[in-house]
Amino acid sequence: MTRLADWINERIPVSGEQLRELTNEPVPNHLRRWWFCLGGTPAYLFVVQIFTGILLALYYQPAPASAYESVRYITEEAAFGWYLRSMHKWAATLMIAAVILHQMRVYFTAAYRRPRELNWVIGMALLMCTLLTGFTGYSLVFEQLSYWGATVAANISDAVPVVGGTLKTLLLGGAEYNEHTLSRFFIIHAAILPTTITLLVIVHIAFIRMHGVTELRFDDDPPNEPRHFNFFPDHITTELLIGLLLMVVLSALATILPATLGAKADPLTTPEIIKPEWYFYVSFRWLKLFSLTFAVLSTGFILGAMFLWPWIDVGLRKLTGNEDISVWIGVGGTLLLIGLTVWEAVVTH
Amino acid sequence: MVFSFVSIARFGLMNSGQDPTSQNSAEQDSAASSSDDHRRSFIATGSAIAMTTGLVASYGTFASMAGRFLFPAGGQRSVGWQFVAAVASWQPGKSLEYTAPSGATVVIARHGEADEAEAFIALSSVCPHLGCRVHWESQNDRFFCPCHNGAFDRQGVATQGPPAKAGQSLKAYPLKIEAGLLYVEAPLHSVGGDAPAAVAQNDPSAQNDSSAPDAVQADAVEKGRLS
Structure with missing residues (x-):
C-alpha cells in the first residue's frame, strides 16, 4: 500500500496538504x-x-x-x-x-x-x-x-x-x-x-x-457564529x-x-403564430415595438451598458451620491424584462 | 515581438561566441571587439526580423486562408428568368399566382395598359423587416407578417408595424417582356430540398405547367384578390 502511495506520489507530486488547500477554500x-x-x-x-x-x-x-x-x-x-x-x-x-x-x-x-x-x-x-x-x-x-x-x-x-x-x-x-x-x-x-x-x-x-x-452579512446572523x-x-x-x-x-x-x-x-x-423560446420574448417584443435600426442599436447599447456596468455604477454613484442607485435601476430593468416577457407570452401577435 | 527575438538571438550568439582564450584577446583589442559586437548585433537584428517576417507571413497566410474558407464558394442564391404568360392574353386589373421553380408563390398583377414590364408588378412574399413570409389576409385587405406584425397594402406598401416605421415595402421581383411574353426573375431552388426541380432558363415551353394559374399553391395569397 505504501509502495503504491509512493508510486503515485512520485508521478503526481501533490501532497494531501496541497490538495486540501486547493479544494478547501x-x-x-x-x-x-x-x-x-x-x-x-x-x-x-x-x-x-x-x-x-x-x-x-x-x-x-x-x-x-x-x-x-x-x-x-x-x-x-x-x-x-x-x-x-x-x-x-x-x-x-x-x-x-x-x-x-x-x-x-x-x-x-x-x-x-x-x-x-x-x-x-x-x-x-x-x-x-x-x-x-x-x-x-x-x-x-x-x-x-x-x-x-x-x-x-x-x-x-x-x-x-x-x-x-x-x-x-x-x-x-x-x-x-x-x-x-x-x-x-x-x-x-x-x-x-x-x-x-x-x-x-x-x-x-x-x-x-x-x-x-463576496462576503455578505445579514441582520439576523448570530454575532458569535464563525464567518466561514x-x-x-x-x-x-x-x-x-x-x-x-x-x-x-x-x-x-x-x-x-x-x-x-x-x-x-x-x-x-411562415406559420401564422410563431414565437421564439421564452428567453427571447423580450427581444422579440422589442423588435415589434420599434424600427429595426432602433431595436438593434438600442439592444447593442443596453448589452454594452450591462457589460460595463461595474464602471458605470461607480460613475452613477459619484454623480448622484446615491449608493443604491444600481438597485433602483435593476428593479426598473427587471420589471421591464418581466413586463415585456409576459406581454409577449399572453398575446397571439 | 521583434525586440524579444532580438534579445533571444543576441543571447544565443553571445553564448555560442564565448571562449575564455578569445575573451582575453578581445579585452586587449577593444576596437576589434566593438566591431564584433556591431556585427553580432546586426546579424541578431537581421535574423530576428527575418524570423518575425516568416512567422507573420506564414501564420498570416494560414489565417487568411482559414478566413476565406469560412465564406462558401457560390454562396449567392441562384435566380433565373422564368416564363409567366403571354402579355396579350392578360387583361389590365387581373392577377395570377405564379409558382417559381423554388416553390415560392409570386403574385403578379397587371395594373397598366402598356405592353411593357412597368405595367406589371410581381410582389415578393418576403417581409423586408427580417425575412419572414407574409400572407394575404382577405378579411383585413392586407399582407400580414406573423413574425413582428408587419402589414402591407395590396401594392406592397407597409402600413403597420416595424416595416411601416422604417418606410419599407414588399420587394418586387424583376419583370421583363420579350416577344410579347412576360418573364419574372425568380429563385431557382429552395433549401428544403423538396421544391420542384428548377426549370431551364429562358425556356418557355418547359414551364407552361408551373406558370399556369391552376398550378398555384392553395395556401398562398387568395386567388384573384389583387384583380
Whole structure:
C-alpha cells in the first residue's frame, strides 16, 4: 500500500496538504442560504448538457434534407431518445433561468464591484454564450421555428452597422439560409460555444478563488457564529444535494412535458403564430415595438451598458451620491424584462 | 515581438561566441571587439526580423486562408428568368399566382395598359423587416407578417408595424417582356430540398405547367384578390 502511495506520489507530486488547500477554500457563511448557490447550478446543468448533447450528436445529422428526420428518429425510435432529448431541452431552459437568477443575485448584492469587475464581464460573456447556445440548439431541429428563428436572427445581424453583412454571411454560410447553414449552426452549438463556455467558466472560477466570494452579512446572523465554513465536505454536500434535486426536477419535466417536434421547416411559409423560446420574448417584443435600426442599436447599447456596468455604477454613484442607485435601476430593468416577457407570452401577435 | 527575438538571438550568439582564450584577446583589442559586437548585433537584428517576417507571413497566410474558407464558394442564391404568360392574353386589373421553380408563390398583377414590364408588378412574399413570409389576409385587405406584425397594402406598401416605421415595402421581383411574353426573375431552388426541380432558363415551353394559374399553391395569397 505504501509502495503504491509512493508510486503515485512520485508521478503526481501533490501532497494531501496541497490538495486540501486547493479544494478547501473557506466559504463565507451566507452561502449556507441556498439562494446563493445559484452559480453552481448552471455549471452542473452544463455538464448534463455536454453528456446528453454528445449522445444526441451520435444520431443527429446537420443537413436540411436529413436534420428533421434524424431528430424524429431520436425522439420516436432511438431507445430513450425522447428522454435524452427532453433532458437536453429542459436542462437548457433551467440553465438559462439559473444563469439569469445568478446574475440578478450578483447584481442586487453588488458583488460585481471592485475588485471583481472583470468577473462580471466574464459572467456577461457566459450569459451571451448560454443564450446563443440555446438559440443555435433549437435551430438544429429544423422545425418551423428553427428555420424562421435562424432567418430572423441572421437578418438582425445584417442590421448591425458596418460588420452586419459579413456577420450574416458567416452565420448562414452564404447570403441566405442554404445547405451549409445547419452544419455551421451545429459546429457553433456543439463545438465553439461549449469550448468557449468551458474556458470562461475556468477563468470565472479562478477569479472567484483569487478574490474569494463576496462576503455578505445579514441582520439576523448570530454575532458569535464563525464567518466561514469548509468547502469540503460542507459546501460540496449542498452542491451535491442541489445536483440531486436538479436531476429529479429534470427527469420529472422530461417525462411529464417531453420535447415535442413541430412541423418541418418550410422556407416558403411562415406559420401564422410563431414565437421564439421564452428567453427571447423580450427581444422579440422589442423588435415589434420599434424600427429595426432602433431595436438593434438600442439592444447593442443596453448589452454594452450591462457589460460595463461595474464602471458605470461607480460613475452613477459619484454623480448622484446615491449608493443604491444600481438597485433602483435593476428593479426598473427587471420589471421591464418581466413586463415585456409576459406581454409577449399572453398575446397571439 | 521583434525586440524579444532580438534579445533571444543576441543571447544565443553571445553564448555560442564565448571562449575564455578569445575573451582575453578581445579585452586587449577593444576596437576589434566593438566591431564584433556591431556585427553580432546586426546579424541578431537581421535574423530576428527575418524570423518575425516568416512567422507573420506564414501564420498570416494560414489565417487568411482559414478566413476565406469560412465564406462558401457560390454562396449567392441562384435566380433565373422564368416564363409567366403571354402579355396579350392578360387583361389590365387581373392577377395570377405564379409558382417559381423554388416553390415560392409570386403574385403578379397587371395594373397598366402598356405592353411593357412597368405595367406589371410581381410582389415578393418576403417581409423586408427580417425575412419572414407574409400572407394575404382577405378579411383585413392586407399582407400580414406573423413574425413582428408587419402589414402591407395590396401594392406592397407597409402600413403597420416595424416595416411601416422604417418606410419599407414588399420587394418586387424583376419583370421583363420579350416577344410579347412576360418573364419574372425568380429563385431557382429552395433549401428544403423538396421544391420542384428548377426549370431551364429562358425556356418557355418547359414551364407552361408551373406558370399556369391552376398550378398555384392553395395556401398562398387568395386567388384573384389583387384583380
